[in-house]
Amino acid sequence: MPAAGRxxxxxxxxxxRNKKSIKEKGxxxxxxxxxxGLLVTAMTAVLVTGCGDSSKSSGSAEKxxxxxxxxxxxxxxxxxxxxxGFLQGLEDEGIKEGDNLTVEYKNAAADMGxxxxxxxSFVSDKVDLICAIATPTAQSAYNAAMDSQIPVVYTAVTDPxxxxxxxxxxxxxxxxxxxxxxxxxxxxxxxxxxMLPDAKKIGIMYTTSEANSVSAIAEYKELVxxxxxxxxxxxxxxxxxxxxxxxxLLSQVDCITNLTDNTVVASLPTILEKANSKKIPxxxxxxxxxxxGCLAAEGIDYIALGRQTGKMAAQVLKGEKKASEMNxxxxxxxGFYVNTKVAENLGISVPETLSADAVESFDEITE
Numbered sequence: 001m002p003a004a005g006r007x008x009x010x011x012x013x014x015x016x017r018n019k020k021s022i023k024e025k026g027x028x029x030x031x032x033x034x035x036x037g038l039l040v041t042a043m044t045a046v047l048v049t050g051c052g053d054s055s056k057s058s059g060s061a062e063k064x065x066x067x068x069x070x071x072x073x074x075x076x077x078x079x080x081x082x083x084x085g086f087l088q089g090l091e092d093e094g095i096k097e098g099d100n101l102t103v104e105y106k107n108a109a110a111d112m113g114x115x116x117x118x119x120x121s122f123v124s125d126k127v128d129l130i131c132a133i134a135t136p137t138a139q140s141a142y143n144a145a146m147d148s149q150i151p152v153v154y155t156a157v158t159d160p161x162x163x164x165x166x167x168x169x170x171x172x173x174x175x176x177x178x179x180x181x182x183x184x185x186x187x188x189x190x191x192x193x194x195m196l197p198d199a200k201k202i203g204i205m206y207t208t209s210e211a212n213s214v215s216a217i218a219e220y221k222e223l224v225x226x227x228x229x230x231x232x233x234x235x236x237x238x239x240x241x242x243x244x245x246x247x248x249l250l251s252q253v254d255c256i257t258n259l260t261d262n263t264v265v266a267s268l269p270t271i272l273e274k275a276n277s278k279k280i281p282x283x284x285x286x287x288x289x290x291x292x293g294c295l296a297a298e299g300i301d302y303i304a305l306g307r308q309t310g311k312m313a314a315q316v317l318k319g320e321k322k323a324s325e326m327n328x329x330x331x332x333x334x335g336f337y338v339n340t341k342v343a344e345n346l347g348i349s350v351p352e353t354l355s356a357d358a359v360e361s362f363d364e365i366t367e
Contacts, residue, residue, distance in 0.1 A: 066095060066129070066317050067102040069122035071141055073134035074110040074262045077288025078181075081302035082133050082155045082309070089310020095317060110239060110263050112136055112209070119144035129153060129317055131309070132178070134262050135163050135212040142176045151316050151323040154178030155309040156302065158212030158260055160328045170327040177316075177326040179309045181260055183285055184334040185219045187298040188257060189227045191336065192283055194351050195296065196255055201230045203253035205245055205271070206261045208235040213261040220257075242267040246274045257283040258294060268292065281346055287337050291366045295346065296338040296354075300331045335359030 070086070072079050083105075087097060095101050104127065108115035119140040122130050130152045132141040138154035142165060145152050155178050160166040165176050192202065204220060206213035217233060224231045234249045236242060242264065249256065256275060258264065264271070272293040275282045284294030286302055308329060315321045336354055339362045343350050355361065 063128070063317070065100045065102070067104070067125075067127050068129045068131060068313075068317075069118075069125065069127040070103060070105045070131045071115065071118050071122065071133065071137045072105070072107045073115060073137045074266045075107055076262070076265045076268070077292070078260065078265065078286045078302045079133050079156060079262070081288065082306035083131075085303035085306025085308075086131055086133075086155060086310040086313070087306075088303070089307040089312075090314050090317075091310075092307070093311055093314030093318075095314055108137060110266050112140070115140040116144070123148050123150060126150070129313055131155070131313060135159075135210060136262065138165060138176075138178065139163055139211075142174065146174050146176075149175055152176040152178075153309060153313040153316060153323060155306055156181045156260065157328075158182055159215035162215040163211045166328050172324050172326065172328070175323045177312065177323045177328055179305050179312070180328055180330040181286075181300055181302070181305055182330055183216050183219070183260065184298050184300075185216065186223055186226075187334055188283065188285070189220075189223055189229065191296065191298050191354065192255065192257060193227045193229070194354060195348060196281070199229070199254035201232050201253040201255075203232045203234065203249040203256045204259065205234045205236060205242070205249055205256070205264050206259055207263040208237060210261055210263070213259050213264075216259045216261075236263065239263055239267055242270055243274075246271045250274055250278055250280055253280070255281045255283065258285050258289060260285050265289065268294075276345070279346055281342075281348065284337075287360065290337040290339050291362055293342055293365050294339065295342045295348065296336065296350070298334045298336055300334055301359075305331055337361070339363075339365065341365055 070083060072083060097103050106118045108118055115137050123144045127150060130141045130145060130150060132138040132152055132154040133156055135157045138157050141152045157163055157178060157180055160180055161168060166172055202224065204217065206217055220231055232252050234245045236245050268289060272282055281295040284290045284297035286297055286299035290297050312326060316323050336358050337360050338350055338358050341364050
């Protein structure tokens with residue numbers, strides 16, 4: 001506008017104005033009035049436009065429609081429940097798939113290379129937000145999106161600090177936040193001791209490249225002695241290792257306790273089949289694992305966890321908060337879940353002190 005203003009003014013003011021006739025002066029007066037009117041109109045338009053841009057840049061204006069990418073590391077019950085709960089949480093806040101929300105869903109099939117490709121594709125698509133389900137996808141999504149400023153909201157990340165998504169205070173390292181499914185390790189050990197008073201050795205299989213599992217193993221090592229257990233761990237690097245690792249582990253232990261390890265959970269039916277043939281109980285880490293054949297678990301509700309995450313994502317999408325302004329959250333009180341059919345098959349009695357407080361019990365094994 002300043003350049004245009006100078007151009008108009010140079011047409012109005014003539015260096016030879018004293019030589020102009022009365023007629024010319026009249027014409028000049030009319031031009032002044034016309035030009036002044038045009039300037040007022042132009043300035044008003046600039047002010048209105050400027051206010052609109054300011055609102056957008058401040059993040060206070062909501063979009064009418066959103067596009068998000070959901071990246072899930074593997075296909076299994078707990079992560080599926082997270083995704084279901086996440087969409088419920090968004091809907092609770094008025095963001096509904098099919099109405100004002102477009103969802104791009106992709107599954108990495110427990111492959112880190114695929115996870116990286118999915119993350120890159122969401123960044124290329126310039127989605128409004130990435131929901132990353134499980135630790136490996138949360139890490140790949142943030143690494144891909146950090147320079148684009150696309151926010152990442154994760155769920156089912158056991159230890160965001162160990163995964164380098166937050167600092168020791170829980171503060172995000174960038175535009176990334178979400179919810180943790182940190183295992184209630186001490187509650188799990190206490191429950192196993194009550195159910196198996198004579199057990200000595202607990203086995204755990206885990207993926208050595210999953211930060212969430214490495215973190216959980218460290219906590220188990222710290223606490224097993226308190227409950228008079230010895231820990232036998234077996235690390236794997238890929239799904240192909242599960243069968244032989246299960247055989248080796250089952251030959252050494254009295255029971256197995258399962259983590260939220262994505263590779264292991266995806267192969268849980270194989271582990272359960274081998275364990276059942278030896279009458280060795282397998283304890284789960286959440287409700288879906290108990291449904292399909294684990295004896296019991298002190299775990300969390302992954303639909304509730306996903307729902308909590310969806311509400312956080314809604315705040316980011318609406319511009320109410322930046323992801324970097326929100327510390328990660330977690331569900332602090334686990335619940336006891338038990339499969340009485342599995343207990344019957346193994347000849348194990350569930351103590352009344354536990355069964356009375358069960359959040360849910362199952363009398364059949366689902367496929």
